[in-house]
Amino acid sequence: MSKILGIDLGTTNSAMAIVEGGEPKVIENKEGARTTPSIVAISKNSERLVGQVAKRQAVTNHENTIFSVKRLIGRRWEDEEVQRDVKTLPYKIVKAGEGVKVKMNDKEFTPQEISAMILQKLKADAEEKLGEKITETVITVPAYFDDSQRQATKDAGKIAGFEVKRIINEPTAAALAYGLNKKKDEK
Known part of the structure; x- marks a missing residue:
């Protein structure tokens, strides 16, 4: 059975984890960090940059550097x-x-397309780190997200090449992780 990647698609940073042997395990990105800046840019020579490399050049290329896109996802003009x-x-x-x-x-x-670029980077980094193809994901969203924002986040996952198994409220994800740890402590 292939692993399901859990993704916290954050406004500022994103993180990913899997459950291995009943334990949640945060996966580091290609750069060796546990979080990836939720930033996408197009460089001066038309190269797509995602994460830390996009963040590094933001000061000199601010008009072509997109951050905090989660604030816009699923919203009306x-x-x-x-x-x-x-x-x-x-x-x-x-x-x-x-x-x-x-x-x-x-x-x-x-x-959704910008969020998908962030998700694609996380997917590629997870596949490289785990040495296997990842096709399924669960993505967290803030509890206040409405149906439109949840659907738009799900659409971003599909654009990124995932089968989105579920969209979960961030507090629910925290409670589930707490429950996993509590079960382990009781053994």
Whole structure:
């Protein structure tokens, strides 16, 4: 049976874990870190950068560096938070139908596509670390996410090449992890 990758797709950083022998185990990314910055950029020479490499060049390429995209996922253009972000974030956010897109290098991307790029990096790093193909995932979302935001997160997982088994509230994931540890302590 192949492993299911648990992913915390965070606003600032993302992390991933698997359950091995009944124990949750955080997986380090290719760079050896337990968290990956949730940042995507297109470099000056049109190369896609994700994670730490995207973060490193953000100061010199802020208009083509997308961060905090989780704030936009599944939201409508007229949402108060979106309008606030349009005014404060250094990259371009544009109206796309009822929703939004972000601009990088004169190309427009949905928040789901940007999130999928982060998920693809996590998937590739996990596959390299574990030495096997990963096709299934469980992704955490904040408890306050509405149905549209949950569906958009699920769509991002599909775009990234995952079969999304479940979208779980972050507090629920914490409780499940606590339960796993409690079971271990009772043995």
